[in-house]
């Protein structure tokens with residue numbers, strides 16, 4: 743279970759459903775150069791890829807949440823590092839349901855199927871694109 747939870751966090755961190763959080767307003771001048779009353783659109787991939795926040799940030803490595811003890815908070819309460827469901831009063835009301843459903847889906851897929859690439863596809867293409875939510879640019883073929 744801890745590894746599955748870590749996997750789902752890393753999955754959402756590396757492949758977020760949305761590139762931007764919803765618009766938030768700054769209510770007071772922050773340490774950063776953001777004036778009060780500004781509208782903030784937070785671009786999630788930049789936070790996930792920031793080497794100052796994450797060790798080897800581009801690597802897909804669920805272990806970071808287990809053995810290397812990287813911070814695991816996904817609510818934004820402990821800092822704006824992994825706000826996969828947004829943060830603050832407008833945080834996604836489906837945080838618990840969303841993570842539970844993804845965990846169950848991943849667990850069932852791993853348990854029920856043997857996964858391998860289609861012979862015509864020597865490499866998996868992880869590029870993504872926006873179609874309402876973020877999806878794979880090129881879907882893998884069925885075997």
Ligand code: HEM
Pocket residue numbers: 754759760762763764765825826827828829830831832833834835836839840841844
């Ligand atoms: C893994 C699945 C999901 C992810 C990653 C996700 C992510 C997000 C994000 C990033 C926001 C913006 C929050 C902010 O800017 O602070 C949001 C808002 C919201 N989400 Fe989700 N969401 C998911 C599933 C769902 C589902 C299944 C529902 C409904 C059944 C839902 C309902 C909402 C609603 C109503 C808001 C707006 C909250 C508000 O503005 O007060 N989400 N979600």
